[in-house]
Amino acid sequence: MKARVLFGVVGFAAVLLALYVFPPIVLELAVAALCVLATWEVLGSTRLVHNRLELLLCVLVSLGLAVGHFGILPLDLQDVMQGLVFVLLIGSFAIELKFHDSMKVSQIAWGFFGALAVPYLMLSLVRIFQMNFMPIRDTELHIGQFLVLLPLLAAWGADTCALFAGMLFGKHKLAPVVSPKKTVEGAVGGVVGGAVLVLLAAVLMNVFLDLDMPLWSAAVLGGAGAMIGEIGDLSFSIIKRQTGIKDYGHIFPGHGGVLDRFDSVLFVAPFAEILFRIVW
Numbered sequence: 001m002k003a004r005v006l007f008g009v010v011g012f013a014a015v016l017l018a019l020y021v022f023p024p025i026v027l028e029l030a031v032a033a034l035c036v037l038a039t040w041e042v043l044g045s046t047r048l049v050h051n052r053l054e055l056l057l058c059v060l061v062s063l064g065l066a067v068g069h070f071g072i073l074p075l076d077l078q079d080v081m082q083g084l085v086f087v088l089l090i091g092s093f094a095i096e097l098k099f100h101d102s103m104k105v106s107q108i109a110w111g112f113f114g115a116l117a118v119p120y121l122m123l124s125l126v127r128i129f130q131m132n133f134m135p136i137r138d139t140e141l142h143i144g145q146f147l148v149l150l151p152l153l154a155a156w157g158a159d160t161c162a163l164f165a166g167m168l169f170g171k172h173k174l175a176p177v178v179s180p181k182k183t184v185e186g187a188v189g190g191v192v193g194g195a196v197l198v199l200l201a202a203v204l205m206n207v208f209l210d211l212d213m214p215l216w217s218a219a220v221l222g223g224a225g226a227m228i229g230e231i232g233d234l235s236f237s238i239i240k241r242q243t244g245i246k247d248y249g250h251i252f253p254g255h256g257g258v259l260d261r262f263d264s265v266l267f268v269a270p271f272a273e274i275l276f277r278i279v280w
Contacts, residue, residue, distance in 0.1 A: 011252075015152075019145050024071055024129070031126050032066035035119035037258045038266075041248035043114040045257065046239060049107045051099055057091045058115035065119050069126045081120075088115055122262065124269035125151070128276060143280075146205055150198055150218070151272035154225030155264040158194030159233070162226070165189020178237050182230075191226040198222030217279045225268045232267030236260075 018027040039062035043049040049058060061084050067073070068080030092108040128151070131144035166186025174182040202218030205211040236259055240248070249257025259266075 019129075019148065020141065027129060028066075028070050028126055031123060032063065032069075034258050034262065035062050035066045035122050037249070037251065038062075038118050038122060038262065039114045041257045041259050042118055042236075042239065043110060045245055045248050046243035048110040048239075048243065049114065051095060051103045051107060053095050053099075054092060054103065054107055054111055057088065057095065058111045061088045061115040062119040065116065066123060066126075069123050069130075071130055081116075085116065088112060118266065121266040121270050124273045125265075128269070128273050131276060131280070143209075143211060146209060146211065147272075147276055150201060150221060151225065151269040152265060153201055154194050154198050154222050154272065155229040155232075155268040157197040158190040158222070158226030158229055159264060161193025161197070162186040162190030162230070165193070175234055175237075178234050178241060182234075187227075187230055190230065191223050194226030194229075195219050195222035198225070214279055217275055221272055221275055225271060228271050229264030229268045232264045235267075236263035 018030055036059055039059055040055070043058055044055055049055050064084050064087075065080065068075050068077055068084075088111065092111055096103055096105060096108060125148055129144045129148045131147060132142045162182075163186065166181070166183045166189065169185040169189070170183030172184040173180065174184050174187050198221050199215060199218045202211070202213045202215060206213055206215075236248075240246070247256035248259040251257055252261050255261045
């Protein structure tokens with residue numbers, strides 16, 4: 001528990017530095033590293049893709065997708081995505097033809113999931129960060145630098161609320177086979193807590209930053225985001241259960257791998273991105 005708390009404090013400080021002190025490329029590089037590690041974990045740690053060439057190709061495609069999001073590069077994201085899909089398609093089947101005796105076609109399907117879907121979901125954080133709707137008063141800060149905090153709060157804040165609600169009131173198992181410790185009462189507490197936390201954050205941002213965010217959208221992000229995040233958590237838990245691993249990795253002390261910490265964020269961040277584009 002001490003390792004989890006200490007890492008949480010250090011991690012939060014690092015997020016604040018990346019958002020408000022360092023140049024944008026630092027945050028983009030950090031998320032790119034998370035994308036590569038997440039791809040490696042979902043495909044390599046699980047052995048869903050055990051062919052080394054296919055795994056390397058997937059990691060490189062994941063990195064390419066992340067680089068395509070860098071704000072300093074004059075790249076059109078749609079063109080990058082189409083190019084990477086083509087490269088992964090041709091490359092994967094070329095590898096399949098070479099190793100058809102030992103490599104199943106299912107590895108190609110998992111490769112597309114790990115190399116394109118997982119990083120694209122993670123990169124919602126970068127796309128939100130890059131939303132330059134308007135500057136914040138007389139500073140060089142912009143709305144996206146604050147909006148990106150909300151899906152993290154919706155995912156991790158709701159998870160914390162669910163943990164304590166489950167410890168205090170939990171009686172009925174939510175998914176006893178996939179995640180035995182989760183309870184229905186904890187999930188309800190996560191939804192309520194997530195809605196309150198994001199709503200409170202939106203109120204503060206509206207008051208001090210002139211964010212002008214509709215409060216209904218904040219409540220939706222917090223409440224619905226908590227439910228979506230729970231689905232994300234359980235989804236990646238199913239993959240762990242079916243592939244026989246306990247954690248995706250050990251990069252984060254007390255937390256596990258990237259996917260152990262960001263599984264709910266992968267589902268909440270795209271939802272937040274869609275919601276923000278509707279509101280603004």
